[in-house]
Amino acid sequence: MQTVLVIDDDVFVLSMVTDILHSAGYAVVKVQSPDDAFKLDLAQISAILCDYNMPQMNGADVLIAMRELKECNAPFIFLTGHEQLDDLLSVAIRYGAELLPKPIHPVELIRLLVKQLATAAA
Structure with missing residues (x-):
């Protein structure tokens, strides 16, 4: 199962995105701050x-730190x-990041995520 990290300071958005990802079959790690994200494996x-x-x-700034300081090349969606x-x-x-405007539409979120994951696997 693929694991998606969700970073958002808004508890409602964090919960909604987590529910969307779970329903699509992804494992989710959610954090409310970049500092918490940088502490993860x-x-x-x-x-x-x-x-x-x-x-x-x-x-x-989070994306730049992920790529340059943490050497994390996981697909990234704003x-x-x-x-x-x-x-x-x-x-x-x-x-190579994607942008997803709020309000978030579940189908568009999953479409972009699948696209990013497929590109990374190629």
């Missing part, structure tokens, strides 16, 4: 879903309600 993570707007650091995407797009393109 990321080698066990198949993909990462990360909120963009968080108090400690934004999702772009969950964002962020209106101005220019700063986010350049980081997403550089590191």
Whole structure:
């Protein structure tokens, strides 16, 4: 079973995304802060879903740290309600991440996740 790490400071979104992933057959590790995510054994993570707007650091910073400091190349999807995407797009393109706008639609979430996992496996 593939394990997805979900990072979001909003408890409601964290719970909703977890339910969607469980119903699609994924194991889920959920955390409310990037610091908690960095403490995990990321080698066990198949993909990462990360909120963009968080108090400690934004999702772009999380992605850069995952790739450059933690050497974690798991597929990465930003969950964002962020209106101005220019700063986010350049980081997403550089590191091969996807963007999923909020509100989250379950079918679109699973479609993007399957696509990212298939690309990583190829």
